[in-house]
Amino acid sequence: MAETVALTGVTGFVGRQVVERLRRDGLRLRALSRRGAVSGVTTIAGDLADPVALASLVEDAEQVVHLAGLVKSPTPADFARVNVQGTELLARAMAPGTARLLLVSSLAARHPEVSAYAASKRAAEDVALRLLGPERVTIIRPPAVYGPGDRATLPIFQQLARGLLIAPGPRGARFSLITVSDLAELISAALTGELELPPLLEPDDGHPGGYGWGDLAAIASRTTGRRVRTLRVPTRLLRQPARLADLLARRFALELPLSEDKLGELGHGQWVAGGPPLSALPPRITFERGFGATLDWYKEAGWL
Numbered sequence: 001m002a003e004t005v006a007l008t009g010v011t012g013f014v015g016r017q018v019v020e021r022l023r024r025d026g027l028r029l030r031a032l033s034r035r036g037a038v039s040g041v042t043t044i045a046g047d048l049a050d051p052v053a054l055a056s057l058v059e060d061a062e063q064v065v066h067l068a069g070l071v072k073s074p075t076p077a078d079f080a081r082v083n084v085q086g087t088e089l090l091a092r093a094m095a096p097g098t099a100r101l102l103l104v105s106s107l108a109a110r111h112p113e114v115s116a117y118a119a120s121k122r123a124a125e126d127v128a129l130r131l132l133g134p135e136r137v138t139i140i141r142p143p144a145v146y147g148p149g150d151r152a153t154l155p156i157f158q159q160l161a162r163g164l165l166i167a168p169g170p171r172g173a174r175f176s177l178i179t180v181s182d183l184a185e186l187i188s189a190a191l192t193g194e195l196e197l198p199p200l201l202e203p204d205d206g207h208p209g210g211y212g213w214g215d216l217a218a219i220a221s222r223t224t225g226r227r228v229r230t231l232r233v234p235t236r237l238l239r240q241p242a243r244l245a246d247l248l249a250r251r252f253a254l255e256l257p258l259s260e261d262k263l264g265e266l267g268h269g270q271w272v273a274g275g276p277p278l279s280a281l282p283p284r285i286t287f288e289r290g291f292g293a294t295l296d297w298y299k300e301a302g303w304l
Contacts, residue, residue, distance in 0.1 A: 009067030048086030076116035147180035148297035167213035173269035176204035204273035
């Protein structure tokens, strides 16, 4: 078991869940944060652009978990600055030592051609492997992550709860899902030695073949007892709205669910995780169960 685990991205949606899970494991945690101290965790003030803070973060750590990254921006260059250059500086800080890096990337990295975000995630993987060597790097490429407290997937839950789901992208689009708790469990199992991960892993919730938009609507209908209809919208019809959304986001510093970059990923249409399967993990939470639990949380929190 690793004595000290250094982490980035601990104040994000996934990061908060991972910290909570690792604290239960009894690991000593050291976290990089630009938003102040993290409760119960040794906190290093700084960000991914700060080499001094990164050196302090990884000093004497046995494992480093890199969760930080930019998911959304109307300015494509931001993805390279945060995701690629930030990972490079972290890897350079680690290079003199022996710590292993658990890099939480994205399934989007499989197809770097579809968006600036996807390209940045693949480039981050490449730079980590180049600077640290494959023997020190394990890459996890999760698909869409959802669960209580997530604002990124909230619009989908809002639509499902209201009975009309807008389904962007090509006909027959398929995608994998994973709950944040299952992803945190996977990371915990890897760090504590309970599970040996392959060098590259694309995890999911165990549902064969992933999901289509119609599957989500059918599950929501069964859970809520209310019919949920789907309205398919080709991505070509969303190009102008996406450009407008990017313009507004840049002008007024808004976080909007639609962007030209995200449209590239939606247009690809095939985002089913490729495994390999991990039989040692306990049964995972499929959307059949995860939808209801997440919906209940949103309602209790007043988000729905």
